[in-house]
Amino acid sequence: MKILVTGGTGFIGSHTVVELQKEGFDVVIVDNLSNSQKWILDAVADISGVKPEFEQFDLADQKLTADFFSRHNDIVGIIHFAAYKAVGESVAKPLLYYRNNLVSLLNILEGMMVHNIPNLVFSSSCTVYGQPDELPVSEKAPIKKAESPYGNTKQISEEIIADTLASSNLKAIALRYFNPIGAHESAKIGELPLGVPNNLVPYITQTAIGIRQELSVFGNDYNTHDGTPIRDYIHVVDLAKAHVIAVKRMIEKQMKNNFEVFNLGTGIGYSVLDVINSFEKVTGIKLPYKIVDRRAGDVEKVWANPAWSNTELGWKAERSLDEMMDSAWKWENYYAKKNNITTKKR
Ligand code: UD1
Numbered sequence: 001m002k003i004l005v006t007g008g009t010g011f012i013g014s015h016t017v018v019e020l021q022k023e024g025f026d027v028v029i030v031d032n033l034s035n036s037q038k039w040i041l042d043a044v045a046d047i048s049g050v051k052p053e054f055e056q057f058d059l060a061d062q063k064l065t066a067d068f069f070s071r072h073n074d075i076v077g078i079i080h081f082a083a084y085k086a087v088g089e090s091v092a093k094p095l096l097y098y099r100n101n102l103v104s105l106l107n108i109l110e111g112m113m114v115h116n117i118p119n120l121v122f123s124s125s126c127t128v129y130g131q132p133d134e135l136p137v138s139e140k141a142p143i144k145k146a147e148s149p150y151g152n153t154k155q156i157s158e159e160i161i162a163d164t165l166a167s168s169n170l171k172a173i174a175l176r177y178f179n180p181i182g183a184h185e186s187a188k189i190g191e192l193p194l195g196v197p198n199n200l201v202p203y204i205t206q207t208a209i210g211i212r213q214e215l216s217v218f219g220n221d222y223n224t225h226d227g228t229p230i231r232d233y234i235h236v237v238d239l240a241k242a243h244v245i246a247v248k249r250m251i252e253k254q255m256k257n258n259f260e261v262f263n264l265g266t267g268i269g270y271s272v273l274d275v276i277n278s279f280e281k282v283t284g285i286k287l288p289y290k291i292v293d294r295r296a297g298d299v300e301k302v303w304a305n306p307a308w309s310n311t312e313l314g315w316k317a318e319r320s321l322d323e324m325m326d327s328a329w330k331w332e333n334y335y336a337k338k339n340n341i342t343t344k345k346r
Pocket of ligand 1: 147148219
C-alpha cells in the first residue's frame, strides 16, 4: 500500500518514512527541498533498505500537484508534513506562510477529492492551544487566538480540513505535536536547520560542537520551578511511530468519526535548564550559555495530556529526555563528520 508523504525529506517526515517502510508500506515523497536535502533519500535507504520514490516540486503549485495525482492512482493515504514552520519568519512574512501552508493543503484536498483518496494525516501543533488555561492540555481545550501567522496556518488548516470533510467522504486525523527533538538511533537522519537554528535543541548541539559560540536562554523570570519556560519535548521516532498507527487506523476503518485529533506529547514538562542539564549529563560537555531577555511570543508553559492518544490511538511516547539528547548529539556529530565540519558556519 502506497502512502504519499509530503515533506518527506524533512525532519519529522524522514523519520516517518523509515517507520512506514519498516511496517511494509510503499512511500512516495513529494518535497520541494526548500528546507531539506536530497541525500536524505539515500540515508533513509541506508536505514530501511529501500529508497523511497521521490518527486521534487512545490505543492503550492496547483497544476503540478494535479498532474502528480493524475499520474499516481495507487495512493491509499497521505501524510501532509510539507509546510513552513519558523514562528519568527512567519511574523515577518505572513503572506509567504499563508500562501505556502494553506494553498498546498487546498491542492492536496482537491487531489484527494478528484481521485478518491480518502485518508489524510495532518501535521498540526500544540501552538493551537496558545497558553492553555489548564495543564496538562487535552484535545478538548479551547483553541486560542494564534500568536503568529505560522500558528494561524495550523488553526486555519484544521478548519479547512473539517469543512472539507463535512461535505465529502474524506477522513482525516490531525496530530498536534508538542516539541519534537532527537534523531534516529542510527544517527543517519536528524534535524537539519538551514542557517542559524531557531529551536532549542539544534542550537544546543551546534553550540556544543563549536558552530555557535553560546546558547541564549530566553528569560529566567517565568513562573516555573527554575524560571525558564516549560515544554513537552518528544522524541521524533516516537512521533513518527504515531503517524504509522494513525495511517493504519484510517485504512483499517477504526476511526470513531471522520475527523479525529490527537495530542502527541509525553505528558512531562521540562524547562530549558532541565534540557541543558540533561544534555550536559548525557554528553559530559559543559554548555556555554547566558540568560537573555524573553523571546516575543513564547508561552510560559505547556505540556500534553496524552491520555486520549494512549487509550484511543494505542500510542505512547517511550523515549526519555536523556535519550532525546543523546540521539541529537550523535546525529550532530555524524553530520559534522560526514561534511567535515568543525567550527565552520553552516
Ligand atoms: C515553536 C512553536 C511550535 C513550532 C515549533 C517549531 C509556539 C508556541 N511554538 O515551539 O508550534 O512547531 O516552534 O518551529 O509558537 N529557547 C531558548 N533559546 C534558544 C531557542 C529556544 O531559550 O535559542 C527556548 C524557548 O524560549 C522555549 C524553548 O526553548 O522556551 C523551546 O523553544 P523552541 O525549540 O523554539 O520551540 P517552541 O518555541 O516551543
